[in-house]
Amino acid sequence: MAKRNARISNAVIKRLPRYRRYLYELKKKNVEKISSQGLSELIGYTASQIRQDLNHFGDFGQQGYGYSVDGLYDEIGAILGLDKEYKVVVVGIGHLGKSIARFTYLYKSGFKICGLFDTADDVIGKTVRIPVMDVKRLVDFVEENKVDIGIICVPPEAAQEVCDKLCFAGIKGIWNFAPVDLEAPAKVVVENVHVMESLHTLVYRMNEK
């Protein structure tokens, strides 16, 4: 199904993975159809918001019938681009980089980690599913293998340099776990996971109570 409208707000986009997660749970329970009201009770958004969100992408539901769980799950996956495979490299194989390299769910859901990179002599050559390479090989590797996504797990002071290398090599997206804001050309999408900011928000809200 083609997108009805290419300019969909970030807020809607941010909600789609959440819809998909709930639909996945329903699939696992062999639920075949669900109304917007049923989705509303599960997810906590209003039924009208749900209908509005999903209408951006075409008519998934049928009046008085509800949404097909399988169909909606697949459509949202296709809209998000999760029906394709992506080649991924991880840069910085410390504790976090290792845990990402071993995160089975990534492989299962189409994110193929094909390269791991580090600068430390005692890490290069070790195997975390696949061997860790010297970061000096990063640019050539990304170019040659047409890698789509680079995951940055290096310390903050090294993150911009890694970002520059990935962009130079033609990466399309960067998933950044370093606690810095990166500068990248407009054609490269950067998505940050700033976990400490999330923890600090938690602490603030705990103290507020």
Add this chain to the structure above:
Amino acid sequence: MAKRNARISNAVIKRLPRYRRYLYELKKKNVEKISSQGLSELIGYTASQIRQDLNHFGDFGQQGYGYSVDGLYDEIGAILGLDKEYKVVVVGIGHLGKSIARFTYLYKSGFKICGLFDTADDVIGKTVRIPVMDVKRLVDFVEENKVDIGIICVPPEAAQEVCDKLCFAGIKGIWNFAPVDLEAPAKVVVENVHVMESLHTLVYRMNEK
């Protein structure tokens, strides 16, 4: 400095850790003062937004002088509650739980991980900085040690049960890495880190370009 206004919007709160992160970078470079304009160039918010945000918490700056970097860093830390120590347990010592248990920065910034818990016989008793305990001891441990924060790193299907135990034992905050939305009593603050949703957003934006 006392809070001027207890009802500060979530949007402002979410920006504070980010201010603090930039102030930390300035501190490391021995910068002593900075204007709202200077902060604006660094962070990317407008100077007027910055002044408005910081005014929620009191007058940090002086006209024509700017903000004291050290002072503002400490004040934002105090507002967020980062001038205190927090006792933390991690439940689920898989790859992610391990990488959190080993995350030195947490210890340095006042988050004292005092308990690790798992259900698997081959994990219980192992040492990841400290020994991993049987999750059966979780409730007693949290009660006896007056633990503040529970970090949930278990698979999605086990997350609600862990959440229930933590809440029963009197936890104040839950930092949830499991890809589910948890139900908790209103007095317990839950902050989610849904990393896969972040990756899915990245992929969507890559495909949009």
